[in-house]
Amino acid sequence: xxxxxxxxxxxxxxxxxxxxxxxxxxxxxxxxxxxxxxxxxxxxxxxxxxxxxxxxxxxxxxxxxxxxxxxxxxxxxxxxxxxxxxxxxxxxxxxxxxxxxxxxxxxxxxxxxxxxxxxxxxxxxxxxxxxxxxxxxxxxxxxxxxxxxxxxxxxxxxxxxxxxxxxxxxxxxxxxxxxxxxxxxxxxxxxxxxxxxxxxxxxxxxxxxxxxxxxxxxxxxxxxxxxxxxxxxxxxxxxxxxxxxxxxxxxxxxxxxxxxxxxxxxxxxxxxxxxxxxxxxxxxxxxxxxxxxxxxxxxxxxxx
Ligand code: GLN
Numbered sequence: 001x002x003x004x005x006x007x008x009x010x011x012x013x014x015x016x017x018x019x020x021x022x023x024x025x026x027x028x029x030x031x032x033x034x035x036x037x038x039x040x041x042x043x044x045x046x047x048x049x050x051x052x053x054x055x056x057x058x059x060x061x062x063x064x065x066x067x068x069x070x071x072x073x074x075x076x077x078x079x080x081x082x083x084x085x086x087x088x089x090x091x092x093x094x095x096x097x098x099x100x101x102x103x104x105x106x107x108x109x110x111x112x113x114x115x116x117x118x119x120x121x122x123x124x125x126x127x128x129x130x131x132x133x134x135x136x137x138x139x140x141x142x143x144x145x146x147x148x149x150x151x152x153x154x155x156x157x158x159x160x161x162x163x164x165x166x167x168x169x170x171x172x173x174x175x176x177x178x179x180x181x182x183x184x185x186x187x188x189x190x191x192x193x194x195x196x197x198x199x200x201x202x203x204x205x206x207x208x209x210x211x212x213x214x215x216x217x218x219x220x221x222x223x224x225x226x227x228x229x230x231x232x233x234x235x236x237x238x239x240x241x242x243x244x245x246x247x248x249x250x251x252x253x254x255x256x257x258x259x260x261x262x263x264x265x266x267x268x269x270x271x272x273x274x275x276x277x278x279x280x281x282x283x284x285x286x287x288x289x290x291x292x293x294x295x296x297x298x299x300x301x302x303x304x
Contacts, residue, residue, distance in 0.1 A: 003299075004044055009064075009294075010051060023280060024062075029156035032276075048272075058195040058200075061201065061259055069119045070230060072134065075221075082117050085109065086235070087229075087232075092112070097166060105176040112240060116191075119176075121178055121179055123187065125179060141207045141215075149190050157193065179234065201273035208231055209265040211267070212227045238255040238256065250293050253265055262275075
C-alpha cells in the first residue's frame with residue numbers, strides 16, 4: 001500500500017475544498033487560529049510515517065484530551081469507575097445539560113463534557129498533582145518531553161466556561177462530584193489546552209492501536225481489556241451526536257476536539273491525526289472527517 005501517495009491525494013482533493021462551517025469562537029483564544037490550517041500525519045511504524053501540510057504545527061487538542069484522562073482514571077479505579085459515568089452514546093451535543101436532570105447526575109459517557117468533568121473530579125481526588133501527572137502521562141506515551149499546556153487557551157476558556165461550571169455545579173448538587181468546583185474546572189480547562197501536533201497525537205495514540213504498549217520501550221501500560229473498552233467508547237461516543245455518522249463514513253474508533261483535531265486508530269495497523277480548525281454544526285472538523293473518510297475508502301481498510 002502506498003500510504004504517502006494516498007495521503008498526498010487526500011491533500012490535493014481537499015485543500016481547495018469549500019468549507020462552510022466556522023472556527024470555534026466560544027473560547028476566544030481559539031477564534032484567532034488561521035482557519036486554513038490543514039495537516040495530517042499517519043504513523044504506521046518507526047520508518048513508516050506519512051504526512052502533509054501543517055502536520056508538525058501544534059494546536060489545541062481540546063476534547064481529544066478526554067481519552068488520556070479516561071485512561072488514567074481507568075488505571076486508578078478499574079471497574080468502579082462505571083458507577084460514576086455510563087458508557088452509552090448521548091445523542092446530544094457535547095456540552096448539553098439536559099440528560100443529567102433525568103439521569104440523576106450520571107453522565108452518559110466519559111467523552112461528553114459532563115463525563116470528562118466527573119473524570120477530572122476523580123483525578124483531582126486520586127492524584128497529588130493532576131496537571132503534572134497528566135503531562136507526564138502524555139509525554140511518556142508520545143515519547144516527547146516538550147509537550148505542554150497552552151496556558152493562554154486555558155485562561156481564555158476559564159473566562160467563558162459558564163456551561164462547564166454549570167455542569168459541575170449541577171452534578172455536585174446531584175451527588176456525583178466530590179471535590180470543590182474550582183480545582184475540577186481548573187484541571188479540565190488545562191487538559192483541554194494541551195498543545196500537540198498531528199505527528200505528536202498520532203504517536204501518542206499508538207498506545208490504543210498497539211494494545212496498550214507505548215512506542216519506543218514497548219512498555220505495556222494498559223491491559224487489553226482496558227484498551228478494548230477505550231476503543232469501543234471512541235467508536236460509539238467519540239464524536240458526540242455525530243458518532244454514528246463518523247462510524248458510518250470512516251469506520252474507525254476516533255476522537256475529535258473543537259480545536260479542529262481528530263485522531264483515529266486502526267488496531268494493530270496505524271494511528272492517524274488530522275487538523276483543520278473549521279467545525280461543522282456538531283463541533284467536529286469538517287475537512288478532518290472528509291480526509292479520514294477518504295483514507296479508509298482509498299485504502300479499502302477499516303475495522304469493518
Ligand atoms: N474545552 C471544550 C469545552 O469544554 C472541549 C469541547 C470539545 O472539544 N468538544 O467546551
